[in-house]
Amino acid sequence: MTVINSNSAAMLTANSINQNDRAMTSTMERLSTGKRINSAADDAAGLAIATKMTSQIRGLDQAGRNANNATSMVQLADGAAEQISNILQRMREIVVQAADGSNSDSDRAVLDVEFKEAAEEIDRIVDVTEFNGKKLLNGEAGGVGDSSVQFQIGANATQTLEVEFSDFNLAAGTAAITGAAQTYSYDATAAQVAGLTSFTLTDQDSNQTIVDVSGLSSTADLSGAIDTALGSAYSTSVSGDTITITAAENKVQTLTLAGLGTPTPSPTPAPTVTGAPDVAGTPMGADLSSYVSVGMGTDFDATLNALDTAISGVATQRATFGATMNRLEYAVDNLASSSLATATARGRIEDANYATETTALARTQIIAQAGTAMLAQANQKSQSVLSLLQ
Numbered sequence: 001m002t003v004i005n006s007n008s009a010a011m012l013t014a015n016s017i018n019q020n021d022r023a024m025t026s027t028m029e030r031l032s033t034g035k036r037i038n039s040a041a042d043d044a045a046g047l048a049i050a051t052k053m054t055s056q057i058r059g060l061d062q063a064g065r066n067a068n069n070a071t072s073m074v075q076l077a078d079g080a081a082e083q084i085s086n087i088l089q090r091m092r093e094i095v096v097q098a099a100d101g102s103n104s105d106s107d108r109a110v111l112d113v114e115f116k117e118a119a120e121e122i123d124r125i126v127d128v129t130e131f132n133g134k135k136l137l138n139g140e141a142g143g144v145g146d147s148s149v150q151f152q153i154g155a156n157a158t159q160t161l162e163v164e165f166s167d168f169n170l171a172a173g174t175a176a177i178t179g180a181a182q183t184y185s186y187d188a189t190a191a192q193v194a195g196l197t198s199f200t201l202t203d204q205d206s207n208q209t210i211v212d213v214s215g216l217s218s219t220a221d222l223s224g225a226i227d228t229a230l231g232s233a234y235s236t237s238v239s240g241d242t243i244t245i246t247a248a249e250n251k252v253q254t255l256t257l258a259g260l261g262t263p264t265p266s267p268t269p270a271p272t273v274t275g276a277p278d279v280a281g282t283p284m285g286a287d288l289s290s291y292v293s294v295g296m297g298t299d300f301d302a303t304l305n306a307l308d309t310a311i312s313g314v315a316t317q318r319a320t321f322g323a324t325m326n327r328l329e330y331a332v333d334n335l336a337s338s339s340l341a342t343a344t345a346r347g348r349i350e351d352a353n354y355a356t357e358t359t360a361l362a363r364t365q366i367i368a369q370a371g372t373a374m375l376a377q378a379n380q381k382s383q384s385v386l387s388l389l390q
Contacts, residue, residue: 004382004385007378007379007381007382009378009381010375010378010379010382012378013371013374013375013378014375016367016371017368017371017372017375020364020367020368020371021368023360023364024361024364024365024368026042027357027360027361027364028361030352030357031352031354031357031358031361033352034351034352035350035351035352036349036350036351036352036353037050037349037350043349043350046349046350047350049349050346050349050350053342053343053345053346053349054346055155056155056342057339057342057343057346059154059155059156060154060155060335060338060339060342061335061339062155063152063153063154063155063159063331063335064332064335064336064339066151066152066153067151067153067328067331067332067335068328068332070151070153070161070163070328071325071328071329071332072131073131073132073134073136073149074163074321074324074325074328075321075325076129076131076136077129077131077136077137077141077165077321078318078321078322078325080125080126080129080136080137080168081137081168081283081314081317081318081321082318083125084122084125084126084137084168084283084314085311085314085315085318087118087119087121087122087125088122088307088310088311088314089311090118091115091118091119091291091296091307092304092307092308092311094111094114094115094118094296095115095296095300095303095304095307096304097111098111098112098115098296098300099300099301099304111296112295112296115291115295115296116291116292116293116295119170119288119291119292120292122168122170123169123170123171123292125137125168126138126168126169134149136165137165137166137167137168137169138167138168138169139166139167139169139172139282141165142165147164147165147166147167148162148163148164148165149162149163149165150162150163151163151328153328153331153335154335155335155338161324161327161328161331163320163324164280164320166282166283166317167282167283168282168283168284168314168317169284169289170284170287170288170289170291170292171287171288171289172282172284172287173282173283173284173285173286173287173288173310173313174281174282174284174285174286174287175281175285175286175309176280176281177281185242185243185244185245187242187243188219188222188243189219190217190218190219193213193216193217193218193219193221193222194216194217196213196216196222197213199211199213199222199225199226209229209230210229211225211226211229212225212228212229213225219238219240219242219243220238222243223236223237223238223243224236226243226245230245233247234246234247281313282313283310283313283314283316283317284309284310284313284314285306285309285310285312285313286306286309286310288306288310
């Protein structure tokens with residue numbers, strides 16, 4: 001049928017031109033930005049995955065910078081500890097010299113002057129060694145009363161490294177004490193156990209463990225329930241009405257029993273604690289503050305032994321610093337490798353393939369030209385009606 005008002009050929013061609021124009025615009029956008037996904041409409045699922053990868057990459061890169069900062073911080077502490085070690089070596093040399101019988105009292109007095117100044121310099125170095133405003137060697141590197149620092153060396157939560165910087169002050173020297181496993185004993189009769197409505201154990205860090213008391217009727221039942229709830233951190237045994245809980249670690253794990261129902265014992269059972277926790281020592285090994293005011297003293301053997309302990313303690317702490325620096329170096333390399341691998345994976349999702357996109361651009365440009373020519377032909381077709389009107 002020959003018509004004028006409805007030019008279906010022209011409308012079909014115009015629609016094809018519009019579709020091709022959108023495709024050409026999308027291709028040009030990808031070529032101009034370098035990304036295959038420029039909006040959620042391009043690839044909704046791909047955008048979600050790429051966004052998560054971006055968070056991971058940025059976290060890994062920041063963790064790498066954190067690890068480098070941590071390395072610098074530990075290097076600074078180790079450099080100061082090296083000087084303290086050198087001073088202790090010189091102090092020991094002075095004591096060896098003073099202990100020789102060829103020296104007069106005046107000679108020893110002169111040597112004592114250098115000895116005192118050297119000791120005072122140790123405390124001065126401890127007081128001035130700082131990184132970004134944090135004093136590193138005075139026992140408060142991690143805050144007041146806390147000498148440990150936690151570094152965030154991963155992209156996600158709990159991916160941290162804790163470093164002990166210790167306290168190098170002469171007056172803060174303490175020896176390490178090896179403790180014994182802590183044991184806690186509770187008395188609980190069968191009647192008391194049967195009356196339990198709840199049972200909670202709380203350690204010194206306020207961590208709570210809830211023990212399931214349903215169906216318990218004896219002290220042995222309660223002991224077994226406690227053992228199951230606490231897991232490998234403790235071992236539990238029972239003898240008569242006494243439950244004994246032994247900590248696997250040599251540290252303070254004061255456990256508090258709470259939540260007794262009817263009948264309520266009077267007084268509430270409290271643990272009987274035996275054993276002592278481990279106590280970490282500090283590099284100096286003992287209180288050496290007298291070296292600043294009194295000097296080396298007259299018991300040269302005792303002073304030499306104390307200095308040997310201090311030199312060994314500082315060397316041990318420096319070994320910790322060295323091992324930490326090596327570990328941080330490995331962490332930085334691993335973070336860089338993980339970031340690269342994740343960025344490569346993200347690129348496969350959101351980066352534009354220029355070979356594909358340039359081919360698509362050439363195709364859409366040719367189709368645009370052909371479509372324009374066909375639209376002209378479709379519009380010209382309707383003019384044949386005029387021949388019928390002559």
